[in-house]
Amino acid sequence: MPLTLRDIPRFPDYVTGQTDHQFMQAARARGPLAMDRYGFVTAFSQAHMEMFNDDRWTRQIELEGMRAAGVSSGPMFDFVQNALLFANGQTHRNRRAPLVRTFAHKVIAELRPEVAARAEAMIAPLRGAGSVDFVQAIAGPLPAQVIAAIVGAPEEDTAMFAAHVYSAVRGLSIVGPEERAASDTDMRHLDRYVAGLIADRRTAPKEDFLTDYLRRTQDGPLSETEVRAQMIGVVLAGSDTTRGALTATVSHLLQHPEQWRMLVEAPQTWAAAAASEGLRFDPVIGSLARITTEPREIEGVMIPQGTLVAGSMLTALRDPAVYAAPDRFDITRQDHPRLHPVFGGGPHRCLGEALARIELEEALGALARILPDLELDGPPARLRGYGAVRDLTSMRVRA
Numbered sequence: 007m008p009l010t011l012r013d014i015p016r017f018p019d020y021v022t023g024q025t026d027h028q029f030m031q032a033a034r035a036r037g038p039l040a041m042d043r044y045g046f047v048t049a050f051s052q053a054h055m056e057m058f059n060d061d062r063w064t065r066q067i068e069l070e071g072m073r074a075a076g077v078s079s080g081p082m083f084d085f086v087q088n089a090l091l092f093a094n095g096q097t098h099r100n101r102r103a104p105l106v107r108t109f110a111h112k113v114i115a116e117l118r119p120e121v122a123a124r125a126e127a128m129i130a131p132l133r134g135a136g137s138v139d140f141v142q143a144i145a146g147p148l149p150a151q152v153i154a155a156i157v158g159a160p161e162e163d164t165a166m167f168a169a170h171v172y173s174a175v176r177g178l179s180i181v182g183p184e185e186r187a188a189s190d191t192d193m194r195h196l197d198r199y200v201a202g203l204i205a206d207r208r209t210a211p212k213e214d215f216l217t218d219y220l221r222r223t224q225d226g227p228l229s230e231t232e233v234r235a236q237m238i239g240v241v242l243a244g245s246d247t248t249r250g251a252l253t254a255t256v257s258h259l260l261q262h263p264e265q266w267r268m269l270v271e272a273p274q275t276w277a278a279a280a281a282s283e284g285l286r287f288d289p290v291i292g293s294l295a296r297i298t299t300e301p302r303e304i305e306g307v308m309i310p311q312g313t314l315v316a317g318s319m320l321t322a323l324r325d326p327a328v329y330a331a332p333d334r335f336d337i338t339r340q341d342h343p344r345l346h347p348v349f350g351g352g353p354h355r356c357l358g359e360a361l362a363r364i365e366l367e368e369a370l371g372a373l374a375r376i377l378p379d380l381e382l383d384g385p386p387a388r389l390r391g392y393g394a395v396r397d398l399t400s401m402r403v404r405a
């Protein structure tokens with residue numbers, strides 16, 4: 007007789023001072039499956055995370071997340087209702103298809119020199135500048151600038167654009183009424199702003215991403231609201247994630263000075279490896295959540311249809327079945343899977359992986375070349391939380 011959901015152990019209580027990784031390891035010690043405090047059946051291995059991303063028996067959470075947060079209308083609700091990340095089946099395919107070519111590896115690879123130039127221009131003035139807020143000075147502005155340029159926002163609008171983006175994105179989590187209102191206001195601004203960019207390109211097409219995307223969508227089947235939502239979607243998906251990943255990677259490199267020196271001595275050799283290891287060691291996404299669409303037995307437990315399930319990225323990326331010495335930060339490791347699991351899997355696998363990697367690699371390379379003596383000037387940054395996009399603490403560095 008298979009076990010039932012009631013037999014699954016609960017997550018342990020959080021012990022003051024525990025890191026998220028320690029907390030998740032304590033949860034993993036309870037068994038291959040455990041129930042978190044939101045009622046998600048959580049699995050810890052990389053194989054189980056891949057299984058949860060298989061849309062033959064699970065589907066993406068649509069508006070259930072918003073409803074659980076008590077939100078049933080407003081700009082963020084409208085966005086979630088129209089964005090590809092929160093859609094399934096044909097609706098998802100319709101929204102994703104026109105973006106796939108726009109974000110294809112080859113197309114994005116051509117952006118590398120431009121991203122490198124932006125990273126250098128941002129980092130060079132910091133030489134000798136003393137103590138610097140890393141997130142404010144580099145990790146926040148770089149992805150926002152790059153993605154703003156991709157959607158065709160003029161250079162002078164990028165600071166305003168970044169401010170709206172980083173505030174709006176908070177509304178995808180469960181937040182209090184004040185943050186909810188601020189996020190909705192910023193989402194409304196973004197929506198109007200993107201509508202303006204789209205109108206401009208329709209009257210005066212350019213040789214750019216946005217014009218190309220509009221050409222691809224002009225004969226349907228997406229509604230105008232969906233067209234705007236996909237543009238906003240790539241902006242939101244591409245900013246917060248890369249900001250957190252870059253900060254966490256630099257934070258771990260500076261906590262392992264011998265590995266920072268390796269990067270300084272040969273940035274060309276180590277930038278890509280450091281990016282991959284930073285993404286693994288402290289993933290910016292804590293878990294991937296789904297709803298089961300048919301019953302399935304896993305680890306002797308019958309998971310019924312309609313169950314909330316989550317694959318923990320924190321433990322999957324430290325799965326001892328995949329990685330040697332998984333708790334060691336090691337930019338020389340050779341055991342990363344061919345497809346890095348931090349970018350998900352199945353039909354929703356990240357569209358921006360190539361772009362994110364270019365941003366991380368170019369920023370790490372420029373930091374190592376321009377600021378070889380970079381060091382922490384206070385506590386290292388931390389990513390916090392074990393679900394969705396994790397929160398980031400600030401970090402001061404001495405350039």
Ligand code: HEM
Nearest residue numbers: 090091243244247248251348349350354356357358361362
């Ligand atoms: C370090 C940086 C990044 C990480 C770790 C990351 C990770 C992910 C993950 C795990 C997913 C799948 C979510 C799920 O299955 O529920 C995803 C989806 C997505 N990502 Fe990223 N991402 C990053 C950067 C970017 C960038 C730079 C862009 C855009 C240009 C982007 C655009 C997207 C989009 C549009 C989706 C939705 C795809 C779909 O639903 O079909 N991401 N990302």
